[in-house]
Amino acid sequence: MPKKTVNQDQLNKARRSEAGTPAPAPHTVSRRTLIRGAGAIGAAGLVAACGQGGSTPDGQEQGGATAVARRKRALTMVTAWPKNFPGIGTGVERLARRIADLSDGRLTVRVYAAGELVGALGGFDAVSQGKADMYHAAEYYWQGKSPAFNFFAAVPMGMTASEMAAWIRFGGGQELWDELAAPFNVKPMMAGNTGVQMGGWFAREISSPKDFQGLRMRMPGLGGEVMARLGATPVTKQGGEIFQAMAQGNLDATEWIGPWNDLAFGFHTIVKNYYYPGIHEPGTTLSLGINKTLWEDLSPQDRAIIQSAADAENDIMYAEFNANNARALETLVKDHDVTLRRFDNAILRRLAEISAEVLAEAAARDEMTGRVFNSFQAARAGGMRWGEVAEEAFTSARRLADL
Template identity: 65%
Template sequence: MTKKTIHNTTNSTTSADVPAKMLNRRNLLRGATLVGAAALTAACDGGKDKVGGKGAPGIVSKQRKLKMVTAWPKNFPGLGTGVERLAKRIETLSDGDIQVKVYAAGELVGALDGFDAVSQGKADMYHAAEYYWQGKSPAFNFFAAVPMGMLASEITAWVRFGGGQELWDELSGRFNVKAFLAGNTGTQMGGWYKKDINSIADFQGLRIRMPGLGGEVLKRLGATPVTKQGGEIFQALSQGNIDATEWIGPWNDLAFGFHTIVKNYYYPGFHEPGSALSLGLNKDLWEDMSPKEKAIIEAASAAENDIMYAEFNANNGRALDTLVNEHGVKLKRFSDEILAKLAEVSDQVLRDTASNDELSKRVYDSYKTSRAYSMRWGAISEQAFAHARSLYEK
């Protein structure tokens, strides 16, 4: 048998040694590989392949120009500015493919009309507090704030890891809306009162601006709750149409100038211990979005939820110092007797709210379970530490 010598041709073979048919086949395979790589790059780039842009030519991405309506005055500190920041972040994360135009309260729809506008497709997104929609379902209150309810960190924990988001999706989905947490003002103040509140009896006959279930609590104590958007409160208070008001906290209250009318400033805000704000999208729009677009909306909302809460905490302390030391505001605490009665009536209101329908009951049960865990942990963690820290500071 003739012995054959096998040569390593990896580096020695030239085009002259290869038949033309093999060359054509090799070139075809190489071309197919390059096209496949370009397609993969385009896919990983989210389909963002505009003419003159990045990625392979000939593939055009979908660009969106969305309208966001809000419940807030234009450029109002924390609320109005936070919405603008949220819109900008969505645009930045999408490299400009999702552009959001923000409309302040009254510019496109009324402050309390954002939900209907988004549900019906007249606007694409809203930024507001969910308790404004309690006329649709009382269960919406739990996704904003309820009296004697959750702190900011606690409601975030419930929504993200305690089943809250799934219940929220079910509730909002009935109205063609998809919503996310997208801001929090933290624990609110008890409000501005023209007269002293020394006992529960002092709520009798009081006309107070307080939306949501907190207003229902005071109604059962003899007060008359009034729902007014932020821009209407100062005039109503100055003209005597209301006797008291709550808004948010020192930073925003100072900006509105309530201290020029009333000097009694009560705390704590039993009605809104951690006021969550939300970004709501038309559900048809949401379902039309790509996974990348959805991820951008979720990430931008989560970021604003954290940033807004930090911003309010950073500014409330300084604003409170200004109100007390420069404007003569009288900082007063509700008595334990008053707070205990407010807690008792709050519990009754929440249970009554849960009895409204089957979904409200499930939302309430989930909320209450999560709150119990948070209260138990909070008592031996942040609450205990805050007490320990204050011992020396006192």
């Protein structure tokens, strides 16, 4: 009679669980306890007790049963950001560390900054084709694939960070995003937010809508289309190229993100007119895109680890931007003689009118974009109604108290 190994009962329980059959549970064992006892029961028993599938790398059998081993993966992530750039570049590194920490080192992620493995705008194709496992970027970079991708990053006069999270998590946005990206072999998810961005840096004052005519301005996505209809020439450049283009006079204006990142890029050393609000990106969602074939091959536990890490980074990055933008704006104004200017209401009204036209035309291009647009607009309307009696009403009241 074959000798029964110490982990046979645990293996049986794991197999019954994977097959959908409840296993007897005489007592509950915590994951921490199992880890402490790993030396006694062996790696195979530990994994089986945690309900994971898999096999040993060499396929060998131990004690008459196939050993169930925890599978290690070394993943690659390409990004659209300069290496270790404040907020987005450092946030990506933090995301990679969190995935490793949550998986006890089974999942490791090597981060490649823009240009190290692929160009800043090449992440989507690299992941789609399996040349990289993940990308971190803003979805409006992929508008050439479908205009619908814009809505999962930022669109002119769109939604704030909290409104975007509400839509994607609880308003049907994630389901539409998954449907949109699936034909490209990509699984997307939120993994960061910059909050409301600034209107941009301008070589000259902007007093009316006519002042945009002839401007060469860095602005990607549908925001660039809005600028074009005002008479400007929109230019898409990756972050690392903007400063040189401004310094050489190849750009008359640029938006990037906000005070924290703009200070780091040194735009204030070239121009001094800094405008707000940035209607083109009111709450820019940054995304983690994963090769869909890889995603489906991951265990449920590993998918949950990556999703949880991305969710955490989405919230942490947003908080970090808010904290550092406040400090950086004060530095720009007080220490670097930057002139903070608000766009005139006439400009904002014209921007809103053109934005509505641009979004409606994008929605009419194909059925998928139309469905995304309709869902987005419904969530935006609900967010605006609630915001009027929630954050908006409160901040107005708080401002009165400070008078």
